[in-house]
Each structure stands twice: as structure tokens, then as C-alpha cells.
Amino acid sequence: METTFTPFASLSGGVLIGIASVLLMLMLGRVFGATGVLAGFFSPSSGQDFSWRAALLAGMVSGPLALLLLTGEMPTVQVPVSYPMLMIGGLIVGVGVTYGGGCTSGHGVCGMARLSPRSFVATISFMIATFITVFVVRHLLGA
Amino acid sequence: MRLFATYLIGLIFGVGISISGMANPAKVLNFFDVFGTWDPSLIFVMGGAVVVTFIGYRLVLGRSAPLMDTTFHLPTRRDLDLRLIGGSAVFGVGWGIAGFCPGGALPALGTGRMEVIVFTIALVAGIFLAKFLQNRGAAKAASA
Incomplete structure (x- = not known):
């Protein structure tokens, strides 16, 4: 499924995510991690x-x-994924973020912004794993 | 007041996610599909979010305390272990299968779409499963 390149919308959304992360730290002193x-x-x-x-x-x-x-x-919200795969994927995500101690928001945004070595390593790890998984699912299994 | 401010912060995040494309699995999966229907948009999400947060944290963390709490609650661990790397890799596999990550799915719940609800229930089940396994592992280690 093709999607349109949206650099401005994505950048604006990213800036808002950043503002929310900064405000949560300013108000409550908390890292904005969706998992946590x-x-x-x-x-x-x-x-x-x-x-x-x-x-x-x-x-x-x-x-x-x-x-x-x-x-x-x-x-x-376009979901080119079947219900069984959404369930399996969701379960795997839940297990992974619990062991990994965070996800895209906690490690990828807040942790990287704090220059945390754990968050850098976690982000590199899940980005590579996601890249490989998408390649396998789409180009090797042909889903 | 504290809860209303917190609600608004969540709302800013939710609007940001909604605009950014992170709540759209087709867009997320295309970001990783460099050899297929590649859509590099999401690099702008992470870029924008990390730069703003980096600058903002420099200003905020210079304070002695946050505005509505007595202390900052910051993760302090700096060691790299297998649990961190392996867990994150497992997360990546699930993200690549489903196209939703937790921060993308939670705001997307607000669209009322059944796919998001199903994913989120499975996500919560996965969190509970992992905590159960961790507790069992800790209990075993304690009794050994």
C-alpha cells in the first residue's frame, strides 16, 4: 500500500511530541514513555x-x-495487516517493550534526547529488527 | 490543576502523533520498506521530536525540581545488558509485524478503529505476560 510523503506534517507532529515530552518533564519530572x-x-x-x-x-x-x-x-489510519497478525504483533510488542524497558517514545525520543547510552542501543536494536521484519514479511514471505 | 495540565500534555502528544503519521501502520511499515513502497516521512517525526526534547530537557533539567512534583524521576541505569538489546529487538519484530508501536496505538485508540483496539488488548496482554515471566524468574532466582 502506497502512502504519500508528508515531511511537513510529520515534522510538525514530531515537534508537538517533543513539546509534550518537555512539558511532562517540566511539570511532573517524568520521561514520556508510552510503555512506562x-x-x-x-x-x-x-x-x-x-x-x-x-x-x-x-x-x-x-x-x-x-x-x-x-x-x-x-x-x-490504514491497516494493511490482518487481525491475527495484529494480535501476534501486539503480544510480541508488549513482551519486547517490557524486557527492553521502553519503546519509540521512551527510548527513541526521551532517552536519545538525554543522550542515554541504553536508549541509543535500544533504539538501534529495535530499528534494525523492525527493518529486517518488514523485509522478511513483505519481500521473502510476500505478504 | 495538576491532572488537567497532565491531560493537556497527553493531548498535545496525541495530536502530534495523529498529525505525524505514527498512528498509521501503512505509513510506519512503508518507512521501513526501503526496497518496496518506501515513505521516509517518519524520519522527520523522530528528528523533530528528538531535537525539541534535547533542547527542552537542557532548560528543564537545570532546575532543582519540576513545577508539580518534588523531584525528577529519571532512569539512572547506564549498563547495556542482553535484556535491553534482546527485548528491544523483540519489540522491533512485533512493530514490523503489526505496524503499531505503543505511542502510536494509544492515541489511535481515539479513532475507535477495531484494529487499534485489538492490537492494544494484545499489547497489554504481552506486558502482563512479560511481567509474569520476569516475576517467576526472580522468584526462581531467589529460591535457588
């Missing part, structure tokens, strides 16, 4: 720990609706 926020939401250390995670997640989920109100359009 989500995992902690299900096993919070206290009531207050639960409430900020719930508020942050609620804000994240409101993103598409806010975009609809601002621009009149929902974000484009």
Missing part, C-alpha cells in the same frame, strides 16, 4: 501515581478527536 505510562497505569504504586497516568492517557486518546475539531478530519 501504560504499564504503570495497570499496576500503579499509589493513587496519585494512577491518577496522573490516567489523565495523560485520556489526553493521548483525545488526540484524534481534537484533530477532528481543529481540522475537520480524523487522522488517517
Whole structure:
């Protein structure tokens, strides 16, 4: 499935992600990692720990609706993946980010911005693995 | 006030993800498909996000404390272990199969699309599975 090259939209989105990450550090002193926020939401250390995670997640989920109100359009979500593969992929992602201690936001953005050696290594590791997986799925298995 | 500010920060992130293309698996998978239908857009997402965060953190982390908490909660580990590298590689395999990462899927939940809901349920199940395996491993190590 072809997609259009959108450098300006992607850069603007990236800048907003960066602003949100900086603001979360400024306000709560926390790294903006989707994995950590989500995992902690299900096993919070206290009531207050639960409430900020719930508020942050609620804000994240409101993103598409806010975009609809601002621009009149929902974000484009095209899923060229079957339901069984979404389930298998989701399960694998959940296991991987838990052992790896983060994902694209936590390691790839916040960790890299902090020049954390662990985050650099994690980001290189998952980028290579994703690249290889997409190559295998699309060009060797021909899905 | 604290929760409302946190909600707005999540909203900025959610709008950013929605605009960026990270919530769109077709775009994510094409970013990695250099030998097929390549779409390099997402390098601009990471570039923009990392540069802004790098500069912003320099300013913020010079403070003695955040505005709404008594201390910064920063990861302190600097060692590189197999769990970090292997876990991240496993994440990459799942990302390459499904096209969603956690930060892309959570805002995408707001579209109400069934594919995102199914992926997110599986994601949470995977997190619980890994925590269960980790706890069992720790219990075994403690009793050995």
C-alpha cells in the first residue's frame, strides 16, 4: 500500500511530541514513555501515581478527536495487516517493550534526547529488527 | 490543576502523533520498506521530536525540581545488558509485524478503529505476560 510523503506534517507532529515530552518533564519530572505510562497505569504504586497516568492517557486518546475539531478530519489510519497478525504483533510488542524497558517514545525520543547510552542501543536494536521484519514479511514471505 | 495540565500534555502528544503519521501502520511499515513502497516521512517525526526534547530537557533539567512534583524521576541505569538489546529487538519484530508501536496505538485508540483496539488488548496482554515471566524468574532466582 502506497502512502504519500508528508515531511511537513510529520515534522510538525514530531515537534508537538517533543513539546509534550518537555512539558511532562517540566511539570511532573517524568520521561514520556508510552510503555512506562501504560504499564504503570495497570499496576500503579499509589493513587496519585494512577491518577496522573490516567489523565495523560485520556489526553493521548483525545488526540484524534481534537484533530477532528481543529481540522475537520480524523487522522488517517490504514491497516494493511490482518487481525491475527495484529494480535501476534501486539503480544510480541508488549513482551519486547517490557524486557527492553521502553519503546519509540521512551527510548527513541526521551532517552536519545538525554543522550542515554541504553536508549541509543535500544533504539538501534529495535530499528534494525523492525527493518529486517518488514523485509522478511513483505519481500521473502510476500505478504 | 495538576491532572488537567497532565491531560493537556497527553493531548498535545496525541495530536502530534495523529498529525505525524505514527498512528498509521501503512505509513510506519512503508518507512521501513526501503526496497518496496518506501515513505521516509517518519524520519522527520523522530528528528523533530528528538531535537525539541534535547533542547527542552537542557532548560528543564537545570532546575532543582519540576513545577508539580518534588523531584525528577529519571532512569539512572547506564549498563547495556542482553535484556535491553534482546527485548528491544523483540519489540522491533512485533512493530514490523503489526505496524503499531505503543505511542502510536494509544492515541489511535481515539479513532475507535477495531484494529487499534485489538492490537492494544494484545499489547497489554504481552506486558502482563512479560511481567509474569520476569516475576517467576526472580522468584526462581531467589529460591535457588
